[in-house]
Amino acid sequence: MAFFAHQIRRGFSSSAVRNVVIKQVTIIGGGQMGAGIAQVAASTGHSVTLVDTSDDILKKSIKTIEGSLKRVVKKKFADKPEAGEEFIQKVLKNVSTSTDVGSAVQGSDLVLEAIVENLKIKQDLFSRLDKLAPAHTIFASNTSSLPISDISSATNRLDRFGGLHFFNPVPMMKLVEVIGTSTTSQETFDSLLNFSKVLGKTPVSCKDTPGFIVNRLFVPYLYEAIRLYERGHGSKEDIDIAMKLGVGYPMGPFELSDYIGLDTIKFIMDGWREMDPDNTLFAPSELMDKLVAEGKLGKKTGEGFYKYK
Numbered sequence: 001m002a003f004f005a006h007q008i009r010r011g012f013s014s015s016a017v018r019n020v021v022i023k024q025v026t027i028i029g030g031g032q033m034g035a036g037i038a039q040v041a042a043s044t045g046h047s048v049t050l051v052d053t054s055d056d057i058l059k060k061s062i063k064t065i066e067g068s069l070k071r072v073v074k075k076k077f078a079d080k081p082e083a084g085e086e087f088i089q090k091v092l093k094n095v096s097t098s099t100d101v102g103s104a105v106q107g108s109d110l111v112l113e114a115i116v117e118n119l120k121i122k123q124d125l126f127s128r129l130d131k132l133a134p135a136h137t138i139f140a141s142n143t144s145s146l147p148i149s150d151i152s153s154a155t156n157r158l159d160r161f162g163g164l165h166f167f168n169p170v171p172m173m174k175l176v177e178v179i180g181t182s183t184t185s186q187e188t189f190d191s192l193l194n195f196s197k198v199l200g201k202t203p204v205s206c207k208d209t210p211g212f213i214v215n216r217l218f219v220p221y222l223y224e225a226i227r228l229y230e231r232g233h234g235s236k237e238d239i240d241i242a243m244k245l246g247v248g249y250p251m252g253p254f255e256l257s258d259y260i261g262l263d264t265i266k267f268i269m270d271g272w273r274e275m276d277p278d279n280t281l282f283a284p285s286e287l288m289d290k291l292v293a294e295g296k297l298g299k300k301t302g303e304g305f306y307k308y309k
């Protein structure tokens with residue numbers, strides 16, 4: 001069994017609320033992750049407000065959600081296309097959009113942040129939200145690599161702050177890492193665990209350590225694959241085939257790096273190297289640095305390790 005929340009001792013308990021049942025969710029950041037999380041939350045009956053910096057971005061987010069829902073219903077309602085269309089409309093009705101965080105957090109039980117992976121920008125956002133959101137509202141970040149406690153330190157609701165780390169593509173990936181800091185209250189942690197389950201995901205409990213569980217194991221794996229290629233031990237194609245057929249991964253390390261975004265992966269590794277410069281697992285890759293400097297960031301820019309145009 002992956003988690004035993006009741007066994008985790010936490011040092012802080014004066015939560016303003018007990019076990020918040022999360023019904024109304026505000027998601028800040030309508031990119032790859034935010035749109036996916038909004039889709040899953042809306043599909044499971046939550047009322048969702050999706051926030052981003054412009055209406056144009058939000059229109060794109062809704063388009064992404066619609067496209068993904070179509071893929072979902074194609075399978076789920078294979079024999080009943082009308083019921084599928086009805087489902088899509090019902091889900092979309094649960095999602096509203098806003099460029100104003102102040103109004104978007106009113107009445108919200110959970111504010112989940114999925115904006116750019118930058119500590120200062122996340123701290124500024126949460127510091128502002130802390131003054132605007134109701135007292136009972138739980139805050140959570142979907143950060144891939146930043147310590148949750150560094151982000152929560154910008155607020156006065158340390159007990160009502162945790163991490164909820166989803167995986168890309170959110171509608172398909174079953175895992176959620178639930179992260180509690182030393183100040184996250186048990187009530188908050190339990191609410192986040194329950195919320196993940198209501199979304200139909202499988203949560204695992206994580207400590208607030210670099211990369212939590214998955215990325216702590218996976219980022220060094222991706223980098224080692226690149227170094228293997230740099231040393232001439234195998235072609236990209238062969239390494240990808242080897243990991244797909246040899247251990248059953250759905251994507252090889254180069255395909256997956258392009259899918260996630262090379263800038264994101266390099267950003268994470270650079271940050272960890274700064275924290276622990278002598279750890280050889282965090283050694284840089286010349287090729288990765290070169291591709292990112294050239295703007296070849298993977299699928300999203302049309303080229304990374306592979307070409308997509």
Ligand SMILES: CCCCCCCC(=O)CC(=O)SCCNC(=O)CCNC(=O)[C@H](O)C(C)(C)COP(=O)(O)OP(=O)(O)OC[C@H]1O[C@@H](n2cnc3c(N)ncnc32)[C@H](O)[C@@H]1OP(=O)(O)O
Nearest residue numbers: 068071072075144166167168169171172218219250251260
């Ligand atoms: C980790 C290092 C550092 C990273 C730092 C940042 C990242 C993080 O913090 C954490 C992460 O997210 S790590 C990334 C985790 N994700 C993965 O490993 C994805 C691996 N790939 C896959 O699972 C499949 O290739 C995948 C499911 C993507 C696609 O499947 P296929 O390759 O078989 O392709 P398709 O045939 O197109 O799809 C198969 C079925 O899935 C449905 N589908 C795919 N994408 C969808 C989407 N976005 N929305 C809804 N449905 C979707 C598709 O319809 C199809 O369904 P069936 O027709 O029923 O099979």
Ligand SMILES: NC(=O)C1=CN([C@@H]2O[C@H](COP(=O)(O)OP(=O)(O)OC[C@H]3O[C@@H](n4cnc5c(N)ncnc54)[C@H](O)[C@@H]3O)[C@@H](O)[C@H]2O)C=CC1
Nearest residue numbers: 029030031032033034052053114115116117142143144168
């Ligand atoms: N891409 C991935 O595979 C995964 C990413 N993550 C994490 O999720 C977060 C978001 O990542 P992505 O969705 O990939 O990024 P993205 O670049 O696709 O989306 C970020 C969105 O946030 C918006 N944004 C930026 N600053 C904002 C602000 N102050 N207020 C409102 N909106 C703002 C941007 O306009 C953009 O639409 C990051 O922390 C990332 O590390 C977590 C798991 C997987």
